[in-house]
Amino acid sequence: MKLTGTGQKFHPVRWRLLLASATMLFVELALIRWAGANVVHLSYFSNFVLLGSFLGVGIGFLIPATRGQWIVRWAPVPLAVLVVLVRAFPVQVRQSSQQIIYFTSVKTTGFPEWVTLPVIFLLTAVIMTAIGKITADLFRRLPSLDAYRYDLLGSLTGSASFALLSWLRAPSVVWGVLAAAALLVLGGRRNILRYSVPLTAMVAALFVETTTVGISWSPYYKIQVTPLSPTVPEYTISANGVPHQAIVPLSVLMQAGSPYRQAYDETPANPHKRVLVIGAGNGNDVAVALAHGAQRVDAVEIDPRLQQIGAQLHPAKPYGDPRVHVHINDGRAFLERTHAKYDLVVLALPDSLTLVAGASNLRLESYLFTHQAFEAARDHLTPHGAFAMYNYYRTSWLVDRFAGSLNAIYRHAPCATTFATNAAVLVAGMTPADQSCKQIWRPSGAVPAAAGDDHPFPYLLHRDIPTLYLGVLGGILLVTLVAVRLTGVQIRSTLRYTDMFLMGAAFMLLETKNVIGFALYFGTTWLVNALVFIGVLLAVLGAVEVRRRLRRVNLPALQLLLFGTLATAWLVPAHVVLALPFPGRLAAAIALAFAPIFCANLIFSDRLALAPDPVSAFGANLLGALTGGVLEYLALVTGYQALLLVVALLYLGACIIMRFTGRRPDAQSTSAPDGMVTVHNQ
Template structure:
């Protein structure tokens, strides 16, 4: 049996590459979840951790095989340092932007974001650079497509593993134990002590977190449950360190001028027999609906743990009532699939404290507050029905945006009841006669246009990238250049892989468009998100398998197919897909999202097969993905559909770069390398 120079056989290198790639993606996903849960407001900036991961992995792949071995030896140290520092010295990302709203009820303490974000970003980059270096050194011991194939298998395994832990609602110590075990295996016997000490410290810190009273994990949040100081046996619920909900006894909910009552007080002619509550949470709104005589209440809540807390601990026990039907999932997706007509639909405090993974600024509830969502709710109301929404909106312009959107959709101004801190309840009937207002909404100034499904950013005042984001992104790109240089990577030597860099940037944007599209069509749930990432990886793996079986590739044909699939995705409106029945919608979404990904990765796989230095080419591709992650923020200005134009421009640039370098459609195709073993350069 053939062996590498280091004496390991090919199968050993392959399974270690799978394990390294699994660990790489698993740790990346765990860092995004855990850091966002422990650093207040970081869940609004989770894309920065993703960009730090791409930077680290890219550097790990670009460092030559004979250099950077210290990164591999010290990989667990920055990981333990990040965990221990965050646990022992909690910090917060301050939010003071007048351009975008963050939901919180805590006073910002700790370090400012210009200190916190770079520290977390750099630690993440160093962690992932170490794991990336381990992966890269295994990658370069195999033929390029063979290595990429097993790297993808590892990525799929890491994605599925983390999704399984999310489904099980496993605590953070479980993530730490799995990561530690994988790193110990990858480190080998020689590094057992060097790896064991910091990894033990990391697991111990996570164990202390897990065993803290009242701490539990949902697929979205780290949840902290505390009993109220009052004697009525109520509870306060914090999510990701921010006060989020609290249970309340029915007399408190029903007292005069309570926000919970306004939807019913403002619609006295409404029978309130069939009620839909979106954002049911611990059950306060469900209890109020039952108290007003509802015969059926559909309670939609995206987070299963929040609903469980209400079912177990709410003093009114609303979820025990047989009239209540619980639906765990996304509220917009529920509206798209139900045929039920309701007397009243309530958006009950649906503000999330986290982003949809893989989408730069899409929050879990973003698609609930678009013009199309208001229309979908209207279409599910009985002829004399009503729609209500309320929250602590923080800014008067946000109240005006939502009220103006309702005015536009229903053809008349809604009722408004205001409270402290720009809290407001908006109620609108199907006709003016179906609502009874003490106060009718009047704009306080210029009314911002309603958010749309293409631009689902209701908390963003103008179509612009906030200066907070611009500053952070600029710093990230500067740190990237410095890091690449300090790592000893010659930037000039990577210019030959400009096409790979552009392919990476385009693919990252294409992946984002896929995530946001599926979130609109099927909901912003963790499961939909996990399935999309799984589908993307499977599509990429399928492209690799096809390329491995082809002796020659017609690059021109592939490029034409890629641009044709992008054109179709651009031309098909989202509403046309939403109007289809579930099976048709699923088929259309898969075709529109994965056809460009498949074609693009056939091109990428062919280019990787021809690369003189596949590991460096892959590293350049990862740095391109980092740039693509920064370009995602263009959606704040253009909307998501226009990202396809940016994708097309980037792919066009990649195709031109290939032709200039002599690797384009006019170049002589290179055969797929055979399955011989590539000797370790060391």
């Protein structure tokens, strides 16, 4: 059998390489989701597992073909150990820092992060080293570009498969069964008994988790519903092991002093006929809006499972009311697309407790708390409408930040009612006459600057990198250097591939910037995130296909094109793209995001194909990619748009080095693992 258009027989090595690459990416994505759901530290360090995965894949490729077969023989063991350990010792986050990019009102117990994070990072690296070694051994048996294209096709398969499981809300045991089946195939007959024992233990642990009463999975969380009473329809809903929401009867929600009714009490002249609830969750706020006479309620909830639970269990049955219109969408995306006007817009407890996969600092609700988002909400109010937001804020400066932003937008101080140490409700009418405050906001001190779309970190007081993050990232770099050195690669020998180092760092930052951009333009939903990663892989695959068909590459022209696309992406502000209608916004986002990726990967593929020492070149590229993951935290200081300047400087340095060192083709480079950095850094 021949593959159409290639003229090459599709033999078993290609199939196995495709499966190995798909397994590698599938396991990586599954570890990010599953470990973060059980060890809440990882919900706020999503790229921690990512970088551990990338380190492991790189080491797997750096190990010579004649060495490291013991890793292949025992490949499933570290995976089973990680799953069993995490199931036996789940960890909840304990908030103690005032300078960190998340908040929670829940104090929990468990191992401290300085114990948990290194163990999970190292186990992840070992897991991915084993799978990476299997993939690398198959990779070496094919010409480099041919192997690379099937590696990319496998990555696409793994990414699409996990996206499909997320859409189906498949439980963790399904992920484990698929990963186990793939590993059994890759291990072959020689390892079937050796693989069966640890894989069975892993699947058994996941089966116990899946069959626990009340547990289900959404595209974002592991959700557990717990009844509070056998007679009263009250429930707590935990997301990723943290108490997140509660379903309570309407009579409780409507009690005097309840934060749920505060927005209505402080806007007595408002008719409350049309209400928008962002963060509708299980339906508490929707039920309260209906009780106050709303004729139409638009209920926006990003998580379909949370809405489904509310539809099934809420005693007031708010989602069954014909006046309620449910929108499973990102709140900011809904505001950008709708043209409706509302008497009241409620931002109801939108604390996601998780981060956007692949973007280490962006949370699901980050773009709801920016100055531009508050302006978008105001633009959807009727002339005498009102905006309300409430949550359990952990510090007074966070209340001041949000209230100060509302004060600037509405040009008068909002109502600010506190209910407990960390609970506050902010209500702002279009005019002072449109609100009736029990307490008016007065700052407790210096008012922090508002978060913005370019710097969407409302929980970060100052523009700096918290000490905790600096320590963790420094540890990652140290472990990386030691691990690469232990593979036998002489770090000094990679210095001639400094350009490859810089390109690896630049690509990591470029990919992160694209994830962030699409989250702003189209929402922080799992679907948008999955489509961006698939788009990145398709752009890389397109670059490889073009390079395979070119005898030579006009490198100076290609470099100029790369810098031109980066300059365009930097010069076009986000608000211009947001102002476009949906088709135009989509076209602009795709062009701005994927044109630089395509050009960069043409340059990368050409450079690596001509490298005299592909292993050292790839080692340098690996270190660069990990460094790029660390450099992403610069956005906490500079904002995301400035990352494009960092990307341009890194590529400029690489181009200058290429100019002076030259490119010398080497006949042996056809077996080089070209471009793996562009596949597994998602």
